[in-house]
Amino acid sequence: MRSRTVANRTALALVGLALLASGAAAVPRGGERVLAAALRHLGHADHRLLLAAGGAALAGALVLLTAQLPRPARRRLDLAAPGCRLDSRAVRRAVRDGCAALPGVVRARCRLTGGRRTTRLAVTLTLDATAHPGDVLTAVSDSVLTQVAPLLAPRRLDTRIRLQVRRSRPRRAL
Numbered sequence: 001m002r003s004r005t006v007a008n009r010t011a012l013a014l015v016g017l018a019l020l021a022s023g024a025a026a027v028p029r030g031g032e033r034v035l036a037a038a039l040r041h042l043g044h045a046d047h048r049l050l051l052a053a054g055g056a057a058l059a060g061a062l063v064l065l066t067a068q069l070p071r072p073a074r075r076r077l078d079l080a081a082p083g084c085r086l087d088s089r090a091v092r093r094a095v096r097d098g099c100a101a102l103p104g105v106v107r108a109r110c111r112l113t114g115g116r117r118t119t120r121l122a123v124t125l126t127l128d129a130t131a132h133p134g135d136v137l138t139a140v141s142d143s144v145l146t147q148v149a150p151l152l153a154p155r156r157l158d159t160r161i162r163l164q165v166r167r168s169r170p171r172r173a174l
Contacts, residue, residue, distance in 0.1 A: 008064045015061040022054055077119075077152065086151060088112050095123060098144035104131025106166055119155045121148070122162070129168040137161060 076085040092110045099108035107126040114120045127136055140161060149157050 005068065008067055012061055012064050015057050015064075018057060019054065019061075077155075091148060091151065095121065095144055095148055098147070099123060099125055099140055102136060102139050102143075104128050104136050114155070114158075117155060118158060119152050120158045120160070121145075122160045124162045124164065126164045126166050129166060131165075133163050133165070137163065 077088055077091070092112050095110045096108045099105055099110075104127050105125050106128050109124040111122040112119065113122070123140070125136065125140070127133060145157075145159060
């Protein structure tokens with residue numbers, strides 16, 4: 001997991017705990033008795049300040065939550081040559097078809113996300129039970145990815161390849 005994602009999720013968890021604690025303290029019956037020892041100083045604080053802090057915490061949590069959503073790649077990718085564009089669906093299809101043509105690959109899935117500077121390519125390959133994962137990974141990185149990376153030249157290409165092995169199922173007897 002990327003460090004930005006870990007930091008965002010940690011901040012979201014802390015803000016969520018703070019909002020839960022303030023919500024429990026606002027309940028007039030049982031919440032005051034349970035949290036009275038820990039939150040005694042909140043009773044003397046200005047309620048407008050507490051509302052402003054809670055609103056700011058909620059707004060910050062919403063900003064962090066929207067930062068978690070992956071941005072899909074643009075439909076038209078600008079190329080190094082001026083005025084030239086490439087359809088991102090064509091890139092995904094080329095990667096899928098190139099990976100599916102390799103020996104031992106049963107199914108190939110591809111996802112392209114990113115922005116102006118970095119493009120992330122997530123490839124999931126389902127392998128036959130007899131295929132060697134090291135050979136397939138070498139073939140993907142040597143043949144398919146070396147053809148795609150120059151197409152996205154102004155951007156940096158971050159690639160994640162996930163390999164799954166399909167189990168050989170026994171045949172059913174009728």
